[in-house]
Amino acid sequence: MPPRRCPAYHESDYDDDDDDNITMRCLSCEEDYDPDNAGTCKECYDEANETEEELKRQIQDLKTKVSFLTLSSPLDSPSTTDLVLLPSNDAFSPSVPAHKAVLVSRSPVFKAMLENDMEESRSGTIKIADVSYDALRAFVNYLYTAEACLDNQMACNLLVLAEKYQVKHLKAYCEKYLISKMNWEKAILNFAFAHQHNANQLQDAAMAVIMENMDNLTKNDDYMELVETNPRLVVEIYEAYLAKQVNTASTLRL
Amino acid sequence: MPPRRCPAYHESDYDDDDDDNITMRCLSCEEDYDPDNAGTCKECYDEANETEEELKRQIQDLKTKVSFLTLSSPLDSPSTTDLVLLPSNDAFSPSVPAHKAVLVSRSPVFKAMLENDMEESRSGTIKIADVSYDALRAFVNYLYTAEACLDNQMACNLLVLAEKYQVKHLKAYCEKYLISKMNWEKAILNFAFAHQHNANQLQDAAMAVIMENMDNLTKNDDYMELVETNPRLVVEIYEAYLAKQVNTASTLRL
Structure with missing residues (x-):
């Protein structure tokens, strides 16, 4: 007995004799997919569509409000x-x-x-x-x-x-x-600037880029200047590096 | 040869001998569904999730902006x-x-x-x-x-x-x-009020409710008052009703 037929089946690909070829048609991209790549049921698809519409309406309302409140x-x-x-x-x-x-x-x-x-x-x-x-x-x-x-x-x-x-x-x-x-060229300057002006998110982002470029750290001109002008801040970089090393080592041991 | 097995299959429901029972598990509600109720492929599901996250971020940004701009x-x-x-x-x-x-x-x-x-x-x-x-x-x-x-x-x-x-x-x-x-009790008053103050959306909404209640129109106290105070507006109601009737009739003839 073959599976029940339904609109989601792609009839041409459907083959009673070869169940491996069962495909469905995605309601969103309208391309065929097989059960390996199944995403949602139809109900959740409809719901997600409604949610998206509702979110877009909210965005539109908020944009109008922003425009009204702008002086x-x-x-x-x-x-x-x-x-x-x-x-x-x-x-x-x-x-x-x-x-x-x-x-x-x-x-x-x-x-x-x-x-x-x-x-x-x-x-x-x-x-x-x-x-x-x-x-x-x-x-x-x-x-x-x-x-x-x-x-x-x-x-x-x-x-x-x-x-x-x-x-x-x-x-x-x-x-x-x-x-x-942000990039490696700007990371040290951004790090020092962010520290000076309590810009925590910027400081974290700069630190992340620095951590990825530790091999080049001591060759960096801005680094050399920072060692002279604010060695305390350079210590923060090395402390973060050390903490990361220790963390990685303990993860590897697990 | 059975269909390829995949994580989306719900193993316990899967039965080689009865293809009618093929079910997949929805990645959103995590309930089983069969091909009749297939919605999206996995790729579109992931994409929709990302879109929703992005829209929610936009909403958050706009709310912060509204709050900043509020005096x-x-x-x-x-x-x-x-x-x-x-x-x-x-x-x-x-x-x-x-x-x-x-x-x-x-x-x-x-x-x-x-x-x-x-x-x-x-x-x-x-x-x-x-x-x-x-x-x-x-x-x-x-x-x-x-x-x-x-x-x-x-x-x-x-x-x-x-x-x-x-x-x-x-x-x-x-x-x-x-x-x-809006409801039928308020529709006539809202209609007259909206007309007086050029509130087109409100007027349309009131008219829609009036159209649904034409059977009760002439018994409505507000209607009777409107006939006295603004008969021109009452004519608008009847013109809309007539247009609707003609429309429906021509649709039925097609």
Whole structure:
């Protein structure tokens, strides 16, 4: 007695005399497969499809919400701003206009500064040290739009500002960018930079790349510089390496 | 020769002598199924799983972004506000503080009002007619947070404000709520309300419910009132009904 026929069978391949040739047609890619490569039953396939549709609807709703909540940049319409930010190291730099309400909403540091009747609140000017006009402008823009156009340098500049003013969302955004561009050439510098600015995810990612390149470590120029400038950090690398070695050895013994 | 054995086979059910009993185990629900109920091949199952993970990551990212972009309500920290909104029909009502920058970002009507040196911009007071303090407060809150706590009345009140000040996101939010609560008892009122405030999705949803209840239409109190107050709208109902009848008849003839 042959197996029951059903729409999922591919009739042409179906052969009563040779059960080895039983194939079904995948409802997703519409290609034939045999029982070895069976995935889901039809019910779960339908359910997964519904879930995917639902998730896509949620994404669409959230995108609309993001677009609604995005504020227009204060650089486009500075008329209602009540504050300026100024790169304090550059006397000739233009200032960046902003709204106290937005700064307070985005950063606990600005919140403390502006709600506690400090100098910045009274004068309506916040001086920011060690920052270029371009970076400051991008920083303020991000506070309004949650978007920034990054390259390696800008990601580093914004990460520093994000850490200083505790803008977690921007910090994660910059770390994600730097991690996506990570390679052995950048690993040591990224590791030192991440350590300096408490960027744990970036530091872990840099450490992982360093661990994969220990053979080349001592030939690396950035490594040699780090030994001079921050030997304590170099020790961290060797400690991680040692821990990995010990771990591998004990796994092999098991 | 029996079919090749594979992990997807459920060994205990597998029987060389009775091919009708071939079953596979679904990788998703882990239950047995037979070829009649085959869904996907394993490759597509894995791919769908990855897609779902990726969509969930996107949702998580978007939720974090929404949370970052959400502003704190001006009612919680009114210190930096530069404007008040006032229910103009109630001389004793408190005003609702807000920021010009936020209102301008969320509503083209407020934008025109506040950027064109009109009375409201100079005085820092926007009078809003025909609105309760609670509705106005909820309206302003929504402009900062994209969230509102709705019941039927509040959804209607906010929809009216959303339409008046062209806050599309809020209008869609209210329509969605009212559609989710739609039934025959509310259909006629919702239909008239939606028509009055250009809420097309709500109007379509109400019309659909009315079409399903045409047998009871002329006994409905709201219908009888609508015939008196807005017979033109009642005509729309009958026109839709007629079009449906004609459509059904021509489908039956095919």
